[in-house]
Amino acid sequence: TPHHANGGLYKTDAIAVHVNSQDFLQRSSKINRTTEQLADWLKDREEVASIYYPKYTCPDAYNAVLNDSRTYNGKHVAG
Secondary structure (H helix, E strand, C coil): CCEECHHCCCCHHHHHEEEECCCHHHHHHHHHHHHHHHHHHCCCCCCCCCCCCCCCCCHHHHHCCCCCCCCCCCCCCCC
């Protein structure tokens, strides 16, 4: 039908994915920074028993996938 693209994706869904992907790098960079700040803050809280964040659970792998701006290079951190 005219509403489907290859793979069964509706045309309007494809448009939404395209529009939402335009600023993906900026949004993901902000999310990475904010998440690290939150993890750092929570780590020092007495009320928090454990932080499951790669920076603390597997720092070597975490640091291996960071780029110069301290954001992920799109690689997965093995943990």
